[in-house]
Amino acid sequence: MTAAESNAPTWLAEYRALAQRTLDEKSLPDSSDRPWKYTDVTSLDVFELARLETEDQAIQITSSPDNLVVRDLIDSAYDPELQDKIESNLGHLIPANEDYLLAANSAEWKSGFFINPQSDTQHTKPLVIDIDLSKQSATIFPRILVVAESNSELDIVINSASIEEEALIIAALELKVKNNARLGITFVNNWGLDTKEFTTLRADLADNAALNISTICIGGSLIKHRYDIHLNGKGADSRVKGVAVGDKAQHFDFMTVQEHNGPNSSSDVEIKTALAGESRAVYYGITRVTEEAKGSQANQENRNMLLASKAKADSDPVLEILTNDVSRCGHGATVGPVDAEGMFYLMSRGLDKRAALRTLVGGFISPIVDHLKDSDMADEVRAIVNNKLQNASLD
Amino acid sequence: MTTVDPNVRDTVGEYKWGFHDTEKPLFMAEKGLTEGLIREMSAMKEEPEWMLELRLEALETFYKLENPKWAGSPEVLDAIDFDNIHYYVKATDTDSTNWEDVPEYIKDTFDKLGIPEAERQFLAGAGAQYDSEVVYHNIREDLEAQGVQFLGMDQGLREHEDLVREHFSTVIPSGDNKYAALNTAVWSGGSFIYVPPGVHVEVPLQAYFRINTENMGQFERTLIIADEGSYIHYVEGCTAPTYSSSSLHSAVVEIIVKKNARVRYTTIQNWSNNVYNLVTKRAYAYENAVMEWVDGNIGSKLTMKYPSVYLMEPGAHGEILSLAFAGDQQHQDAGGKVVHVAPDTTSAIVSKSVSRGSGRSSYRGLLKVYEGAANSSSTVRCDALLLDELSRSDTYPTMEVDEERVNIGHEASVSRLGEDQLFYLMSRGIDEESAAKMVVNGFVEPIVKELPMEYAIELNRLIELQMEGSVG
Numbered sequence: 001m002t003a004a005e006s007n008a009p010t011w012l013a014e015y016r017a018l019a020q021r022t023l024d025e026k027s028l029p030d031s032s033d034r035p036w037k038y039t040d041v042t043s044l045d046v047f048e049l050a051r052l053e054t055e056d057q058a059i060q061i062t063s064s065p066d067n068l069v070v071r072d073l074i075d076s077a078y079d080p081e082l083q084d085k086i087e088s089n090l091g092h093l094i095p096a097n098e099d100y101l102l103a104a105n106s107a108e109w110k111s112g113f114f115i116n117p118q119s120d121t122q123h124t125k126p127l128v129i130d131i132d133l134s135k136q137s138a139t140i141f142p143r144i145l146v147v148a149e150s151n152s153e154l155d156i157v158i159n160s161a162s163i164e165e166e167a168l169i170i171a172a173l174e175l176k177v178k179n180n181a182r183l184g185i186t187f188v189n190n191w192g193l194d195t196k197e198f199t200t201l202r203a204d205l206a207d208n209a210a211l212n213i214s215t216i217c218i219g220g221s222l223i224k225h226r227y228d229i230h231l232n233g234k235g236a237d238s239r240v241k242g243v244a245v246g247d248k249a250q251h252f253d254f255m256t257v258q259e260h261n262g263p264n265s266s267s268d269v270e271i272k273t274a275l276a277g278e279s280r281a282v283y284y285g286i287t288r289v290t291e292e293a294k295g296s297q298a299n300q301e302n303r304n305m306l307l308a309s310k311a312k313a314d315s316d317p318v319l320e321i322l323t324n325d326v327s328r329c330g331h332g333a334t335v336g337p338v339d340a341e342g343m344f345y346l347m348s349r350g351l352d353k354r355a356a357l358r359t360l361v362g363g364f365i366s367p368i369v370d371h372l373k374d375s376d377m378a379d380e381v382r383a384i385v386n387n388k389l390q391n392a393s394l395d
Numbered sequence: 396m397t398t399v400d401p402n403v404r405d406t407v408g409e410y411k412w413g414f415h416d417t418e419k420p421l422f423m424a425e426k427g428l429t430e431g432l433i434r435e436m437s438a439m440k441e442e443p444e445w446m447l448e449l450r451l452e453a454l455e456t457f458y459k460l461e462n463p464k465w466a467g468s469p470e471v472l473d474a475i476d477f478d479n480i481h482y483y484v485k486a487t488d489t490d491s492t493n494w495e496d497v498p499e500y501i502k503d504t505f506d507k508l509g510i511p512e513a514e515r516q517f518l519a520g521a522g523a524q525y526d527s528e529v530v531y532h533n534i535r536e537d538l539e540a541q542g543v544q545f546l547g548m549d550q551g552l553r554e555h556e557d558l559v560r561e562h563f564s565t566v567i568p569s570g571d572n573k574y575a576a577l578n579t580a581v582w583s584g585g586s587f588i589y590v591p592p593g594v595h596v597e598v599p600l601q602a603y604f605r606i607n608t609e610n611m612g613q614f615e616r617t618l619i620i621a622d623e624g625s626y627i628h629y630v631e632g633c634t635a636p637t638y639s640s641s642s643l644h645s646a647v648v649e650i651i652v653k654k655n656a657r658v659r660y661t662t663i664q665n666w667s668n669n670v671y672n673l674v675t676k677r678a679y680a681y682e683n684a685v686m687e688w689v690d691g692n693i694g695s696k697l698t699m700k701y702p703s704v705y706l707m708e709p710g711a712h713g714e715i716l717s718l719a720f721a722g723d724q725q726h727q728d729a730g731g732k733v734v735h736v737a738p739d740t741t742s743a744i745v746s747k748s749v750s751r752g753s754g755r756s757s758y759r760g761l762l763k764v765y766e767g768a769a770n771s772s773s774t775v776r777c778d779a780l781l782l783d784e785l786s787r788s789d790t791y792p793t794m795e796v797d798e799e800r801v802n803i804g805h806e807a808s809v810s811r812l813g814e815d816q817l818f819y820l821m822s823r824g825i826d827e828e829s830a831a832k833m834v835v836n837g838f839v840e841p842i843v844k845e846l847p848m849e850y851a852i853e854l855n856r857l858i859e860l861q862m863e864g865s866v867g
Contacts, residue, residue, distance in 0.1 A: 032464065291785075304796070306796070306799040309766075309798070312795075313794075314793075314794065315792075315796075315805075316791065316792060317792060317807075318789070318790060319789060319807060319809055320788075320789045321781065321787060321788045322787045323781070323784055323785075323787075324782060324784055324811040324812070326809060326810070328809075329808070329809040330807055330808040331790070331806075331807050332804070332805060332806045332807075333804070334804045335803040337799050337800050337802075
């Protein structure tokens, strides 16, 4: 419990205490825990780096649509009007005692947001949150709770940047998407090269709810993003689109779980990586269609392009289909080098090797970058990727 | 010979090979696994000291290892009671090359299974294992004259100790997994095959494995060495009686395919639905060698079997064709593994699975490309067909790629029996059940057509039996 919470409501005190007990009892997961098979965190010290005195600068809203209910999460927990809503949602999708990293977030978060798009309200302008550790080496534990009321619409963009020295981010997002609501989340991660980030996002989708996640991973030394999407309502729909461009010893680990419980629900995952230097990408995905989820469809794609001989990719897209009443469930995974014929063609047209490579990688990731709602942002991402490829270590 | 207890049949379903013999075996070890049992077995088999030591070491390893954490049906696997198993049951003293010498009741069993008939018609040689021991093996004289060795594993150890000692447990060390350790500790029977350089055995050799005793563990051990430029096709079939309590079949198969050689290993596993089938199969393929596994899993309660190929030298090629049919209350956890160690190696895995009733089929695979295995390519294709609302299909493909210059792809799809396909066939006057059978037969066709004709017919017939009463 942080000092400021000395007169916290009982449920919050209990929640913090549970998280603290879990931290005392559990240790970091090792490779025998399947989600951590290829990503070693056993030597990570979550409390090694300093905390910031005040995190208001490190995690802040830079742009918000009119009339959107968005509040500081701690303030909301104390607010007599919001308290009940926070209590009945916070820690429900991500319990404080689930594992060490989530317990660390649950025990330590002090900055975060409660975002509550109201019923029948469609926000066209996105909510933009910046996570900024560009001034100081530190650890932060961002926490976000979204309750998207029925028939609401909102896009959230989370931009991240940090200094070149060590930084650690352990984030947790709980998303409750009610009937007919639509929620979009875009992560643009442009961390400094010595930043580690562990983000867990868990969503509960009600009838005809839709969730769109886009992730662009450029910076950082070790990035793990885990998205658990529970398609509980009938007709629920989720899309995950992710890109990572790796260089040097960067390590990107994506895990997605699509659990279809609602009939006629659909999910789609497309993760693409382009890997230079000694960088490595890991994808582990589980699509589970339970007996109740009749008429569902699911697709999972993981494509990895290796740009250098020391680059590595591990891919494990899992299907668990528990009913025959599915319209189609499939997955695909590939690992391969840059298309030699394409390179030859472009170079025969006068492009140098780097330019040809930029063109091919640009084309490879375009289905995901083009999918970004904001075209300025898409341009910016293309520029960052081009710049990274220009300087990437190839053979 | 007795007939199947009707109560048992009700619980495990109709199974043609469910009868069992009531003859007393010559020797049946007490239930349970002890060092004493292993010493006794080894002494009865008059084995060299190194083999006894290998067995005892493996027993220690078995005690230490646990069931794999990734097991798809941990509750089924953990239900195996290792103390309630007869680890060694010897029906007869003979390992005969003359069918007439085989005891009457055993001969009768294999006659019913159609083995001698099959041998006469289209095999280059046949072996038959009854419980723990090989009771019969024979090979065509012309092949024997060319130096092809086809023996029971125990006899192979006696007659070719140097070859066995050089290769035994090198492809699959006993520490590989709990069941490989168990097999190494208590192995008995299986085949030993050596094909000399340049010899092509054009017609298949066959081994037939039969479990007769209730609560029996069958732990055959097979070692195949295909010397440079040789070819062999080995076919194995398996059945067991229908008892109310479970038996355990845990084989280890090691294959060495030397330069330019080719080995094809075909399995038609049709254990009764009370047999645990936990098998480790692995082949090392050297320069320009070809290793092909054709793996058909129809029976058993739980099968966990992932035939694997290690591509050790340039130009080696591995192929795995896996077919699984999971009927009611069965779990077929099958698949294949390919490890690309050397450059310019290629592989292909094709898996087809059908789940019916509460049956569950899982494809579990591994595709590993080590750094340096440049210009390797591999494709993995998995298709699953689900026939009923309760049926389940899983795909766990795992790909680990540490090399840039490779071409690796995996595709999978899961679908139901197509209503439009059924409708079309039925509109042509075919009844629903026959139409469903035709669709399933068409679905598995790419694998079945790789089998020798007699086996293809047999497999189609087995699938049809599984499909009985599947509609309506």
